[in-house]
Amino acid sequence: MKYSKLFGKTLRQPPKDATTVNHRLLTQAGYVEQLMAGVYTYLPLGLRVLTNIARVVREEMNLIDAQEILMPTLHPKANWEITKGWSNIDVLFKLKSRTDKEYALGQSEEEVVTPLVKGRISTYKDLPLCLYQIHWKYRDELRAKSGILRGREFFMKDLYSFHDTQEDFQRFYEIAKKTYLKIFKRLGLTAKVTEASGGGFSEKISYEFIVLTDAGEDTILYCDSCDFCVNVDIAKLKLGDLCASCKKSKLKQAKGSEVGNVFDLGQKYCKDFDITITGRDGEKIHPIMGCYGIGISRIMGVIVEKYNDKNGILWPKEATPYQMHLVGIGLDNKDILSKTHETYRKLQNKNVEILYDDRVDVSPGEKFADADLIGIPVRLVVSKKTGDKIEYKERDKEKTEMLSLEEVVKKVHV
Amino acid sequence: MKYSKLFGKTLRQPPKDATTVNHRLLTQAGYVEQLMAGVYTYLPLGLRVLTNIARVVREEMNLIDAQEILMPTLHPKANWEITKGWSNIDVLFKLKSRTDKEYALGQSEEEVVTPLVKGRISTYKDLPLCLYQIHWKYRDELRAKSGILRGREFFMKDLYSFHDTQEDFQRFYEIAKKTYLKIFKRLGLTAKVTEASGGGFSEKISYEFIVLTDAGEDTILYCDSCDFCVNVDIAKLKLGDLCASCKKSKLKQAKGSEVGNVFDLGQKYCKDFDITITGRDGEKIHPIMGCYGIGISRIMGVIVEKYNDKNGILWPKEATPYQMHLVGIGLDNKDILSKTHETYRKLQNKNVEILYDDRVDVSPGEKFADADLIGIPVRLVVSKKTGDKIEYKERDKEKTEMLSLEEVVKKVHV
Numbered sequence: 001m002k003y004s005k006l007f008g009k010t011l012r013q014p015p016k017d018a019t020t021v022n023h024r025l026l027t028q029a030g031y032v033e034q035l036m037a038g039v040y041t042y043l044p045l046g047l048r049v050l051t052n053i054a055r056v057v058r059e060e061m062n063l064i065d066a067q068e069i070l071m072p073t074l075h076p077k078a079n080w081e082i083t084k085g086w087s088n089i090d091v092l093f094k095l096k097s098r099t100d101k102e103y104a105l106g107q108s109e110e111e112v113v114t115p116l117v118k119g120r121i122s123t124y125k126d127l128p129l130c131l132y133q134i135h136w137k138y139r140d141e142l143r144a145k146s147g148i149l150r151g152r153e154f155f156m157k158d159l160y161s162f163h164d165t166q167e168d169f170q171r172f173y174e175i176a177k178k179t180y181l182k183i184f185k186r187l188g189l190t191a192k193v194t195e196a197s198g199g200g201f202s203e204k205i206s207y208e209f210i211v212l213t214d215a216g217e218d219t220i221l222y223c224d225s226c227d228f229c230v231n232v233d234i235a236k237l238k239l240g241d242l243c244a245s246c247k248k249s250k251l252k253q254a255k256g257s258e259v260g261n262v263f264d265l266g267q268k269y270c271k272d273f274d275i276t277i278t279g280r281d282g283e284k285i286h287p288i289m290g291c292y293g294i295g296i297s298r299i300m301g302v303i304v305e306k307y308n309d310k311n312g313i314l315w316p317k318e319a320t321p322y323q324m325h326l327v328g329i330g331l332d333n334k335d336i337l338s339k340t341h342e343t344y345r346k347l348q349n350k351n352v353e354i355l356y357d358d359r360v361d362v363s364p365g366e367k368f369a370d371a372d373l374i375g376i377p378v379r380l381v382v383s384k385k386t387g388d389k390i391e392y393k394e395r396d397k398e399k400t401e402m403l404s405l406e407e408v409v410k411k412v413h414v
Numbered sequence: 415m416k417y418s419k420l421f422g423k424t425l426r427q428p429p430k431d432a433t434t435v436n437h438r439l440l441t442q443a444g445y446v447e448q449l450m451a452g453v454y455t456y457l458p459l460g461l462r463v464l465t466n467i468a469r470v471v472r473e474e475m476n477l478i479d480a481q482e483i484l485m486p487t488l489h490p491k492a493n494w495e496i497t498k499g500w501s502n503i504d505v506l507f508k509l510k511s512r513t514d515k516e517y518a519l520g521q522s523e524e525e526v527v528t529p530l531v532k533g534r535i536s537t538y539k540d541l542p543l544c545l546y547q548i549h550w551k552y553r554d555e556l557r558a559k560s561g562i563l564r565g566r567e568f569f570m571k572d573l574y575s576f577h578d579t580q581e582d583f584q585r586f587y588e589i590a591k592k593t594y595l596k597i598f599k600r601l602g603l604t605a606k607v608t609e610a611s612g613g614g615f616s617e618k619i620s621y622e623f624i625v626l627t628d629a630g631e632d633t634i635l636y637c638d639s640c641d642f643c644v645n646v647d648i649a650k651l652k653l654g655d656l657c658a659s660c661k662k663s664k665l666k667q668a669k670g671s672e673v674g675n676v677f678d679l680g681q682k683y684c685k686d687f688d689i690t691i692t693g694r695d696g697e698k699i700h701p702i703m704g705c706y707g708i709g710i711s712r713i714m715g716v717i718v719e720k721y722n723d724k725n726g727i728l729w730p731k732e733a734t735p736y737q738m739h740l741v742g743i744g745l746d747n748k749d750i751l752s753k754t755h756e757t758y759r760k761l762q763n764k765n766v767e768i769l770y771d772d773r774v775d776v777s778p779g780e781k782f783a784d785a786d787l788i789g790i791p792v793r794l795v796v797s798k799k800t801g802d803k804i805e806y807k808e809r810d811k812e813k814t815e816m817l818s819l820e821e822v823v824k825k826v827h828v
Contacts, residue, residue, distance in 0.1 A: 005479070005481075006481070007481045007483070007534065007543065007545060008483075008534070009534070033530060035485075035486050035488075035489070035490065035526060036488075036490045039486045039488050040486065041483060041484065041485045041486060041526065041530055042483060042484040042485075043483055044481045044482060044483055046484075047482055047483055047484050050484070065419070067419075067420070067421045067458045068458060068461055069421070069422075069455060069456060069457055069458055069461055070455065070456040070460075070461050070464070071449075071455045071456075072449050072453045072454065072455060072567055073487070073550060073552070073567060074449075074450075074453050074552065074566060074567050075449070076449065076450045090512065093509055093511070094509065095507055095508065095509035095519075097507070097554050097566075098504065098554050098556070099556065105509075112449060112455065116447060116455055120421065120422070120423070129421065131421060136487060136550070138487070138488065140511050140512050142512070142513065152488060152511075153486055153487055153488050
């Protein structure tokens with residue numbers, strides 16, 4: 001992509017209403033634009049990042065034999081009355097058609113996926129069944145001031161699993177947990193797993209996957225010596241108490257952002273929608289359900305909160321909108337112009353995804369500042385000085401190297 | 415994908431409430447499930463088709479240098495008041511937050527894309543600018559009874575172009591028209607281009623891309639001797655009149671379904687949102703806008719309306735959920751089972767997308783009927799009879815051939 005043509009260039013000034021790092025940097029670097037609080041347009045660079053994160057999630061979901069479907073956003077009121085969500089869930093957006101039909105906007109999809117499964121499973125042999133979707137969700141948040149960390153509309157992966165026994169749910173939970181941690185790791189994030197209350201969903205325990213960041217809305221207590229971690233909302237412990245699990249260290253407290261969660265839904269929804277199947281001993285049972293979320297747009301925000309410096313963003317490789325950022329210096333000189341164009345073309349032919357700053361009337365300093373702000377992991381420079389080589393620099397390092405085109409291509413797949 | 419594991423198997427009976435071929439076949443074959451009138455869940459097979467159609471559209475949009483973005487579904491009331499759409503557009507879904515903020519659900523995005531562009535273009539040199547998105551749209555339809563042809567929520571590509579002159583809009587319209595016809599052709603559809611009224615959008619003329627099908631909601635007059643085609647809604651002609659263009663043939667009448675449209679929006683939205691740029695002669699001008707839609711979920715429905723027989727669907731190659739449908743016959747025999755599994759594995763390793771009917775307890779007749787109903791273009795059979803070959807049959811032909819695995823793989827890319 002030629003930067004001169006790119007829609008959504010960097011802005012000279014950060015947005016005035018930005019109170020969080022992700023809102024400020026993503027807006028200034030040309031990734032998103034806020035339409036109103038909690039509602040954002042994704043510009044070309046931003047959509048590429050969002051799509052990359054979704055791709056990582058999708059790849060890992062498919063590896064655990066979850067099947068992708070796509071459920072509607074408009075839900076009939078009747079389904080939400082059956083589960084009592086219509087009156088109990090305060091963040092549920094509701095609307096009426098002109099013929100006074102009432103709908104909810106999807107904020108979670110138990111009310112759709114459970115009746116969908118009804119009639120399509122009849123015995124324990126049909127289970128476990130894991131269905132997921134990657135779709136937009138809508139929540140009537142009272143406050144939506146954390147950039148894309150907490151949106152009134154947000155992009156999410158939600159998976160629903162159906163099991164004949166609690167043991168099978170627990171078995172699958174362990175698989176999902178591993179997969180979640182792998183997903184976050186691929187995206188440069190280390191998540192702590194807490195036990196928390198089930199919110200409106202369930203009386204049962206739920207699990208939260210929290211990435212430590214000062215912009216987070218959750219507060220957790222955690223132990224440095226073991227995996228123990230708990231949300232302060234439900235903790236019977238406090239900062240400085242001895243770890244309840246390993247008893248080796250004193251608990252620390254930190255802010256974090258929830259990037260994923262798992263709810264043990266028990267039989268609630270299968271009872272609500274009257275789903276029975278034949279169990280292993282021939283008896284009629286209600287299946288047990290689990291719900292597993294990953295906030296995709298939120299992860300994009302959390303990455304920015306974690307990976308930034310005074311100059312801009314530093315994208316992890318799997319999330320970056322382009323693999324390399326090629327900067328041409330001195331493009332008013334015909335020879336350098338054609339050499340830089342040629343480098344761009346050759347790298348494209350090698351399937352390297354390149355953002356190419358081809359602007360003629362912009363100073364080197366401004367181009368380098370834009371490259372740092374945008375945050376692609378590798379910056380390449382072609383100029384009078386670089387001869388038949390290319391200057392190669394990683395976003396998080398000071399050091400530059402002079403490499404041949406072939407050497408640059410090899411670096412992509414390191 | 416192993417059919418035994420697939421969520422969304424074929425149904426023995428068509429749905430009772432289906433009045434259109436696409437609703438009936440897509441439901442019975444396991445592609446979609448209606449949640450309520452005009453609102454559908456896409457099951458794994460259906461989502462693959464929808465994704466394929468979107469991929470074709472995206473590829474062609476990128477070729478004409480349109481840039482993909484993603485705009486929100488929740489729109490602030492203020493934007494729709496500026497354009498008068500809030501009170502004038504009867505299909506606009508409206509909702510309120512619990513703090514009485516009012517929103518519209520996106521049914522078209524001029525109200526978002528125009529202010530988005532403001533401040534990011536300042537001179538004619540920044541134009542033409544073409545932005546598109548592929549996203550769900552919401553329309554409060556009074557009647558939504560045509561399966562996925564007319565949904566209350568539907569998947570759509572919408573592109574917006576900005577120009578400094580009417581001539582440049584016209585130049586780009588011709589490019590877009592060619593691209594649209596190419597997209598439809600890749601998806602097995604031949605569209606006629608009509609001129610029609612601009613609906614609520616514009617006083618200006620608009621263009622509709624209509625595929626002839628009895629399930630369509632539009633009626634058009636067309637000429638067999640030339641490209642002349644007009645929607646009866648605005649035609650001053652009638653069935654049997656001499657073609658107004660070539661004067662060679664009498665006009666025919668047919669039903670059709672609109673799969674795409676183009677609106678010449680003129681300066682309306684740029685005036686509404688007060689966008690001025692510097693024109694070629696240094697004067698201040700309002701840019702001219704065009705809007706270009708393609709109904710992706712609708713195309714999926716139209717394909718089914720066009721390509722079906724008494725046994726089921728016949729997918730075009732670019733839309734089909736899988737490239738080949740492998741049927742194992744006699745899988746209770748260990749040798750045949752392992753030979754069929756081996757064939758499946760080898761074809762997968764050759765990157766052939768395969769739906770593999772691995773069911774043991776189902777008769778050959780039922781498997782063949784399911785394959786015809788699902789409508790993948792190629793059916794492969796491995797059985798006792800096929801020896802070290804594979805029986806190859808195309809969905810729209812009676813003839814079967816015995817091919818080696820290598821020969822089967824070669825057929826994929828014909």
